[in-house]
Amino acid sequence: MGTDTGFELSPRKVDYIKFINGKSGPVKTNTIADGFGVDPSTITKTMAELAGDGLLVYAPYHGVSLSEKGKITAQFLIKRHRILALALTHFGLSHEQACREASRFESYVSKDAIDQMCRAMGHPNKGVCGDITHDDSCLEG
Amino acid sequence: MGTDTGFELSPRKVDYIKFINGKSGPVKTNTIADGFGVDPSTITKTMAELAGDGLLVYAPYHGVSLSEKGKITAQFLIKRHRILALALTHFGLSHEQACREASRFESYVSKDAIDQMCRAMGHPNKGVCGDITHDDSCLEG
DNA sequence: TGAGAATTTTGGGTTGTATCCAAAAATTAC
DNA sequence: GTAATTTTTGGATACAACCCAAAATTCTCA
Incomplete structure (x- = not known):
């Protein structure tokens, strides 16, 4: 939403x-x-x-x-971090490196891009620094 | 270097x-x-x-x-943009979307990460918004 | 070539984020 | 219920990126 x-x-x-x-x-x-x-x-x-x-x-x-809004936001922030870190490991970065690197730039990546990446990866449940949970908007499209 | x-x-x-x-x-x-x-x-x-x-x-x-240093830096900045945009297309983002998205966060991605991604993609020469040229440090490792 | 036009720089000011310190206020603990 | 602890308030700093107006420089061309 x-x-x-x-x-x-x-x-x-x-x-x-x-x-x-x-x-x-x-x-x-x-x-x-x-x-x-x-x-x-x-x-x-x-x-x-x-x-x-x-x-x-x-x-x-x-x-x-x-708040409720804060919780939804937090879920997205965590998912964003994990999707990006996971994506980076697809290019040979170690878990550590991927996690560290994602932390640097994740704030500038849009929700749309994350949803798209998430779909492309088949809505993965395992990230490199924790499990990934999915919201509805990600499952559309 | x-x-x-x-x-x-x-x-x-x-x-x-x-x-x-x-x-x-x-x-x-x-x-x-x-x-x-x-x-x-x-x-x-x-x-x-x-x-x-x-x-x-x-x-x-x-x-x-x-300056000479500036030229080397510019080459890296351009390569970084193109590597990241290309990587994003691997996750289903359109060329436009990938290019726009990369522009937002590329400044926060390290040279090490780019070199690693570049190697993982086999030092691609074609990006989504221009050709990619490679510097020596990328070819090592 | 020299005066007016155009460009560029200087100096000063603003905004926004993130920070710190010292003093005041509120809470907690005994 | 007073002293210790925690938190907030108020005032400052730093930095990037910006704007405006005035001064300086360069350009143009009659």
Whole structure:
């Protein structure tokens, strides 16, 4: 669903969303700050922005959780990473290298391209750094 | 031949270098400004930076040309674009789509990854938006 | 060849993302 | 319920990429 193209999120925000997705319950500011080695105030500000985008529910002083939209976005971000990393291994890159390389550029790859690649690879379930789950839009076309 | 990893140039600078590479002789400030729809003063400033990086020879009021280093860099940038676009067509993207998509993220793909992909594809000479020429480092390994 | 036209550069300012620090506010723990 | 901890606020910095207006340079051609 949606008109999102997949690159309205900066690389840093992609990383934050993926990090939050990997934790359970509300995630505290310091947990994220520690995870990325940045000042907590940086996190406070960025979380407010992501909440403004409707991706997070932000309870000041209590932490953030993904909204429904945020969860869907996170699923896409993870799938995008895994599809790209898997694709790179088709060209001889090691799992490590593929995963590292994909992290560098994945933020700039559109949802359309990912869906197409996913179809071309037969909707693979095994990625190189985790399983791949598929959303409906990917299965169309 | 070098230690460049392939992503020390911002996307915009990559575009400028490719544009200059596609022109013959010294390229005038306004030619570039018109090509990208930006103010000439923006070009003046950015050309000074690229000259500072040793990629351009910049003669104020007379235009810029690629230095030897700049030519090598441009060759890599073009090859990178074409390798990535070609790779994307392997996943069912049309030539147009592959070319457009590659443009978005190519700046963030390392030289190592490109060399590896190039080898895996058997050093192809035909890309989807132009021929591919190979440098030595790609042929090693 | 020299003055006006066109081009280019300089200097100063803006925007957006991502960051930091110090001080204030809120929460938590004992 | 006060002290310690965490978080937020407010103010700054850095950087890339951009714009505008004014100054400098180069070009044109009568």
